[in-house]
Amino acid sequence: MLTNDLSTIKNDLLSLRGEDPNSKNNSNSTNEKSNKDPKNNSKNDSNSKNSTENKSSQDKDLNKNPNPTPNSNPAPNPNINPPTGKSPVGNPPKKKKRSSLSTILWLLFFFFLILILFALIFNVNYTYLTPDDLSTLINALPAGTSVDINGIILQNSDQLVQVTVVIDSPSGYDYYYTYLTDVTAWNDWINGLNLVLLDSDYSIAVQTTSVFWSLIAFFIPIIIIIGITVWIFKKIIQSQSNIGKASKKTLIPQISNVRFSDVQGYQEIKQELSEIVDFLKQPEKYSKFGARTPKGVMLSGPPGTGKTLFAKAIAGEATIPFYSISGSDFVEMFVGVGASRVRSLFEQAKKTSPSLIFIDELDAVGRRRGAGPGGNDEREQTLNQLLVEMDGFSSNSGIIVIAATNRPDVLDPALKRPGRFDRLIDIRLPDIKEREAILRLHASKGNKKFAKDVKWINISMRTPGFSGAELENVINEAAILAVREKLNEIALDTLDEAIDRVIGGPAKVNNAMSQEEKILISHHEAGHALIGLILKDAERVQKISIVPRGSAGGYVLMTPKKEKIIQTKAELNAKITSYLGGRVSEEIFFGKDEITTGAYSDIQEATKIARKMIMEFGMSENLGAIQWNAQEINSYGISEKNPVSDKVSELIDKEIQDLIDKSYKKAYKIIFENKDMIKLFAKALMIKEILNREDIDYIYKNKKLTDEIIDLEKKENTDLKKNNNK
């Protein structure tokens, strides 16, 4: 049915002809569906469901590595690291030009984005049709379709009328245009249309608007959108310059009061670094001879080995200002900020020269350029700036840059060129004597009291692979435990517990292990320990525990009999065998089908060693002394593994399998022949849970439980009886 009868249309047309601005008012009421009505057109695609996080609940192994190797040690408690006073650096006000240019680009980008959005939302289909086409089109519409016809006078005289036809189809609004040369034509056209459609079931609304208002209606949303975008960008630029301002304030050099005497061990490194202190103190001594003093020193090594401490000690010894910044502070969201921070950092350091700049985590900015997918403009710009700055100051200007990294292998080679970080100092993990010294130093801090039986060399023996930071953590944990238990002095037991905590986290309080699980773990751990006790090339068994910590159900602590840098093939074989001892013991005592996931990390470690022996250490007789997976840097600066032929790969796999197989059989033989000993150790563990070195040696030598353990058992039995009688 037609909503507007002919008279209404006539009225509209009359007002159209008379150019009465009010005409739009009365006609608006007839047409609810204006062109701008988005209604149900916006596509509702946003109901994307949050994909549930795929947290792999990997079977946690019951066993920690029997050996605290450097890699397997958990990170030290971050609390113990003193604040390094990292001071990010501000950016100078030079970059107005760049930011206004990028703002315009951003604005354009947003403008187009909005246009695209509009197009998507309204699904507009603009087509120009002649009046004839239009009538045909309307006639072809299915019944009940609503059609809006909108006439706009384009010129002030009654010369040209633009007709917009909006058809509300299920896929959105379809727009059609046509032009009629004058109002009379429009009049005829609409009359004719109505005559044609008189009997049919269409709804046609006719509305007339003047050019002025339709233009206003078109431009207002655009103006509003541009306004909002400009406002947002002003805010962003403001906050960007605030980052600069805020960090500028914090760029204050520190005065370090650390001395070389605060760093224990590492005599050779101190020697090397004290030379640098000399350069800084008396540059003229070197320039007189025309000697070029180093500009940069790179300290590399595992976390917590005192790299920051050394840098502070240099500044402290030379009594010069110390600027500390972390590589990750440079890398910002906005391209160019990092580079300008580098620039102002060096500017500032020059003002207060002689001074020391310490860049922690250099790898955050210093990664090889162009490596990896995509690349990172901001990081590369920062790195380039750093290289430029390091080239820029003369070597005798009294500035030294010390950088620290855990990953010297990923650094851009340009950083290591002469005149930049040309002194590379590798800081290894401390050896037994050094660990003792570090322990002593941290024990002497504050008012800590230790029991008389605490021998630092013994603690040092139990902590192979610990870094300085972890050793400090041991002392700190022990002090905290002592406070918690209200002890007057820190006992050996407390230190022991502290070491376990640093290795595996705190012991699980509500021990949810079932009796069966406990029995299995006892046999598993006894298996590891027995191999260690019997094989002469194995490491010394220090401790067996079935107290669960972190993901480990129990563990055996084994330490090298003698601390050394290299290892023999026999020692590596013995290591693999002792790793497999746990699984073998499960198999012998509980059967082939009862073996558990507890050997997960044992197997992982054993495989790792075997693979290295064959592929890297050249320890396979069949494959010879060849490194099969050597990493090399290709011409694009990306590290690549050397290709290995299929035949050799097969051979490698076979060799690894044979090696593990041999060790497994060896472990099987040892445990099978010493079943009673395993049972005895398992029993002792069930009673005492933690066996120390003395317990282990006694049980192994005398083939019986210690008196202490026997007493404990008696007590447990009477307790049990009492409970049963109740």
Ligand SMILES: Nc1ncnc2c1ncn2[C@@H]1O[C@H](COP(=O)(O)OP(=O)(O)OP(=O)(O)O)[C@@H](O)[C@H]1O
């Ligand atoms: N040789 C050492 N002598 C005394 N204390 C040490 C020694 N090495 C490390 N420490 C202790 O460990 C803490 C952490 O060391 P530092 O922050 O210097 O390590 P780092 O090598 O810079 O670590 P990262 O690589 O994680 O930044 C020091 O504050 C210090 O207490």
Ligand SMILES: [Zn+2]
């Ligand atoms: Zn194990």
